[in-house]
Amino acid sequence: MIELNNVAYSYGGGALLSDISLQLAPGSFYFLTGPSGAGKTTLLKLCYGALQPTSGEVTLFGDDVAGLARDDIAVLRRRMGVVHQDCSFLDHLSVTENIALPLRVSGRQSKAAQEDLTELMAWVGLTHRAEALPPELSGGERQRAALARAVIMSPDVVLADEPTGNVDWEMSQRLLRLLVELNKMGKTVLIATHDLSLIRAAKSQVQARVLRIANRQVQLAGADL
């Protein structure tokens, strides 16, 4: 579903990533790790079409990203749930409206979708915060709201960039459980994190593969974590 072939990406200064080939298998659970600044966020952005590779090709759901118009990528995003580290929201809309935003922008608001929304709010434990505005939420609540927003369209793949970056251990465990549950429902999950203990905790719950960025390359890390 997401495939990178000999992809390289360089910012003005020099190459950040080079010669990366990667194929995300449907239904699998990945961690993407590596030191800060290694290019985890860049790689994720390549995976959801926010960046175009400098060379090589990125294929999303069978389409070469280079050949897609901006609006085509927007439509593809509806099949991908993205959780950002800073999980930005529309601060003037309530939590419920923010979580339902993907439905609204794709014109899929319906009665059934409304029921899904209620269920989803309960699943991430935000029912009591439904009418709050995003700035009133705690870090953990923001991350859960972002996760709910990422999955409301029932995407095939969930990409999360440091989803546990700003929350305590307890909350990161809770988020991890939600992501593992999503994976068990058949969704591909890719989590970028530098938190090795989170990866270790996940290994007891799910068959996770770990991709490590080192020296501008992505390697499949051994089971020795």
Place this chain on the structure above:
Amino acid sequence: MKLVRADVKRFVLGDRQADRVVPRSGFTAQLTVFAAAAMAFLAVFAMALSLAAGRLATRWGDELAQSSTIRIVAPLDQRAAQTEAALGILETTAGVAFARALSASEQQALLAPWFGAELDLQTLPVPQLIEVIEEDSGFDAAGLRLRLAAEVPGAILDDHSRWRAPLVDAANRLRLLGWLSAVLLGASVAAMVTLAAHAALAANAQVIAVLRLVGATDRYIAQAFIRRFTLRAFGGALVGSVVAMAVVAFLPDASDTAGFLTGLSFQGWHWFLPFLIPLLCAAVAFVATRAAAGRTLKRLA
């Protein structure tokens, strides 16, 4: 063109709540509304001016072009004979529909504003006037002058063109100036909305990034801004136009008292024209915002 139609359709039928995804911006919104109202107010006056100038040009052109005057300046004892002779010539002149000598009481009425009603014209060497009404084709003024000069030495033909032409020219210029002002006002609305839309797009870069992330197309995002600015421009222009029309309606009416002057006020169906201004304003805002959003969104990730 097809794309524009699609956008217009989306505007009318699309997500009525679409502009909710962009936060309200109180002050700049009021500025846009105010500017649109002011422009519309001025545009109504420009329009009134143009229409009035058009009426003047038409009236002076039509009414005066169809009539000429012959003055018979002759000693009293020859006046009647020369008048007869002139009328005789006019009868055989091609292009003259009708000619008649004004009666003494009519001449008295014409002079009354200057000399008072009590004056006896017989005591003054007032020339006899002959009113000549032309056919649409007009007559050969130079030829008529030659014939009159030969047979009626005291006759002077005045076809009014000497002072009519510059007046009609002036009125036409005034009309052109009015329409030019209206066009400039429209362009100003476009410039103002473009600036405001650029500012709004820049201020909402974060909002746009979030919308992109959750799968909103450029078109959807643009629609949020288009809807907002179009409605603001329309609302503002509607208020401005209505106020201006009220002001125009209460202008003193000059048309009855001053012969061929005309009031600035709208007449008849022209009262519907100012209602086009809010629609035009909205159309201009729609196009301007659409263009601004198209340009800006392409630059954002």
